[in-house]
Amino acid sequence: MKKVFFLLFLLIFSVSLFAQRLPRVRILATGGTIAGTGASADRAAYTAGELPVKDLIAAVPGLDKVAEITGEQVANVGSQDMTVAIWIKLNKRINEIFKNDEADGIVITHGTDTQEETAYFLSLTVRYDKPVVLTGAMRPATAISADGPKNLYDAVVLAASKEAQGKGVMLEFSESIFTGRDAVKINTTHVEAFNSPNDGPIGQVYDGQVVFYKQLLRKENKSTPFDITGMTSLPEVAVVYLYADAPATGINAAIAKNVKGLVTGGLGNGNLNKVNTTAVEAAVKRGISVVRASRVPSGRVVLHDETDDAKLGTIVSDDLLPQKARILLMLGLTQTMDKAQLQQYFFEY
Incomplete structure (x- = not known):
């Protein structure tokens, strides 16, 4: 009888642990303004890609309550220097992470200059339906009212959410959610830097809650023929x-x-x-x-x-x-x- 109760206790304990497990989110850092530092908190000048991913994570209070966070540095460039080689490297790493079941969602921190291009490239080449969310910042980490920590927090909330499953590659910025295909940078300096000129955002992240209003009808992810596994370059x-x-x-x-x-x-x-x-x-x-x-x-x-x-x-x-x-x-x-x-x-x- 004692053995039965002990086994029952172990079963309940195991189920409880599983139920309480937070989603696993991997942050892949590529540099950009979100990792930038400046000489003065009240001036626009800064150098992109100065902070490593561990510092980005440490700067956001409460992330550990949203998901089990891990991070790695894939590149460290201002996104004006983004390259096809880095795109291919990102694609390979994302597919590896999901294939090996290392994460339930991925967040990519990225400069805003070419963020929309990386998002579209990944939406066409990532071979899994788990969420991939790109975000960044318009103000460096050392600026007054830096927008990076809030954007990163919201991106993790989105990547960790059940609502994001099957939505493919998205871009989250200033509380708005855009598809990787349709996101466009619309302002050079303001914090609300992205929109989708034809369709607008598909949802929002507000107060830690994810709400979707629309869905993308275009084909992407596993339905595309663009499997670049093994490629090291693309046609010019x-x-x-x-x-x-x-x-x-x-x-x-x-x-x-x-x-x-x-x-x-x-x-x-x-x-x-x-x-x-x-x-x-x-x-x-x-x-x-x-x-x-x-x-x-x-x-x-x-x-x-x-x-x-x-x-x-x-x-x-x-x-x-x-x-x-x-x-x-x-x-x-x-x-x-x-x-x-x-x-x-x-x-x-």
Whole structure:
């Protein structure tokens, strides 16, 4: 009888321990303003990527009540120096962590300059449905009212939440949640630096609570064909912006460099002036895949409007801005050079 009671006690104790276990969140640090330090608390000047991940974690009270936190330094750069090599390294590490069941969610601290690009790249290449959340800061860690600690706390809350399961890669900033695909930096210096110009945020984190209002209908994560396992580089894709009376210098330079793909930041509905239309024709004849995007911050670039894409041999970006269209074209070119298939990627992802 005593043995039965002892076994029952052990069972109840084990169930209780399991029920009380906090979610495991791994923080992958890459540098940026959130890890930056300045000489003065009341001045904007600072150096990005000065603080290691352990200091970022230590600066946020209450994190240990939200999740079991571990951290590691993947890179330590200002995000203006973010590279494809670091993207591939991040992708590999995230997939390893989830494959080995080392965490229930991941937070990536990242500079804001290219945070939206990293988020989209990961949303297309991470092969798991567990949450990956990017965040950062607009003020360095040494500034008055530094926004990094609050953003990091909210990002951990999001990554640890049941609501975030299956939502893929997200960007959390200033209490708003954005999809990795649609997040765009909209302000150079203000703390509310991100938005999604076409759709807005999909939810928010407030007072430690996660609420979602929308969901992404585009395909991502395991449903994408872009498995980059084993790759060490991606096809080179250039971006060329247009403006009034723009010469063909940028496109001609890209052709001379033998790039595999080209994205134009066109005017209005992705339009090209005459000299750049001629340059694009030359690029297409050289076997370069050309995507027409727009420098306009919202809206879609549509097929066969003012531009005859079938005749010109171009692809449209749908609602992706040039910097994100570049990422999808780089990944698309790892799979195919067929224009119809590449165009379908832009409509699906």
